Amino acid sequence: MTTYMSDFRERPEGSVPRPAWVEVDTGAISRNIDRIKKRLAPGCEFCAVVKANAYGHGQRKCMGLLMAKGITRFAVATIEEALLARELCPGGMVYILGLVEPQDYGIILENNITLGICEMDDARLLSEAAVKAGKRSPVFAVVNTGMNRLGFIPEDPATEDCIGEISRLPGLELLGLMSHFSSSDEFDEAGDEYTEMQLQRFETLRARLVEKGVPLPFNTLANSAAALLLPRSHYQMARPGGSIFGDYADGLPPELGIEYCMSLKAKIMHLKWLPKGSAIGYGRHTELKRDSLIGTLNLGYADGIPRIWSCEKGYVLVHGVKAPIVGVVCMDQMMIDVTDVPDVKRFDIVTLMGEDGDLHIRPEEIGEICGGIFDTTVIGLAQRLPYKYIES
Secondary structure (H helix, E strand, C coil): CCEEECCCCCCCCCCCCCCEEEEEEHHHHHHHHHHHHHHCCCCCEEEEECHHHHHCCCHHHHHHHHHHCCCCEEEECCHHHHHHHHHHCCCCEEEECCCCCHHHHHHHHHCCCEEEECCHHHHHHHHHHHHHHCCCEEEEEEECCCCCCCCECCCCHHHHHHHHHHHHCCCEEEEEEECCCCCCCCCCHHHHHHHHHHHHHHHHHHHHHHHCCCCCCCCECCCHHHHHHCHHHCCCEECCCHHHHCCCCCCCCHHHCCCCCEEEEEEEEEEEEECCCCEECHHHCEECCCCEEEEEECCCHHHCCCCCCCCCCCEEEECCEEEEEECCCCCCCEEEECCCCCCCCCCCEEEEEEEECCEEECHHHHHHHCCCCHHHHHHHHHHCCCEEEECC
């Protein structure tokens, strides 16, 4: 059965309150999960990254799909996301990838949420809070192998002592090391070389710590691309995220079979013929070069449509034909030129992202024009559009 919902604003089942919506293909997500699982090295656990509302695809729905495949480890970015993950998966691992203020350690301990540690002050404060609460808090030691965002520096003489101390602090359970690749999705020579350097820094530090007797039973390094292509980096847990939802589908080897999972559609709510020379939209940035049939859609930049995807830089698909976006995308509406679309009429369905006939519009294409990426395109759509879940 098809349902319509938004993760943070529940909607009546079967209702579509607007003539514009996001379609998420749960069948494609399930197939992507299976393909990723088959690529993991023996003994490597699948930790699904479901931050940012599962990359805009719906955390509730997607966690249900993942748990149906036996996955009970989840990574998120915020406490709010972690609490929802804990509600949906009471017995699994919930890991916050970012840092948390010490004032929030009570929430972390109460809900058995796993943290990454890269500051000794944080480790000691969490240890004190855990002892006081009578809890044991699982943590990863975050290592900066080349992303230069968070983590202990592997070559710093103090790093081994710090991680050793974390392993001995009361109330803490050091699971292992965690790091993140910065360019494993780049398949040119430079990207591969940098990825190899990060892997070697991670392994060298891990081996030195183990030699010193620091227990590191559960290490994690691989992100989406590495989970699919670099089994040497899998260790005990990989963290695929965007690939679950179709990210890298055009960049990864086709034989991996990663599928896109999201489409964006709307209905033409108004049609009008306008004469040559008419100016369209705010600022009059588009002036018609011929008599044209203009359609209006009821969605805009408040729904996550990039404003720069305007004035014929962007296009939509109608009846399998490209129709340029004309004028500047407004907050709640946008205009398209459907002069060359045969038999177009009011309430026809327009594809803003996804497939129509032999044509397609990919999130990366929109991102490239608008200075973004797959993630920036798909995540913003959840702001107020209804979701329609289908299964192919």
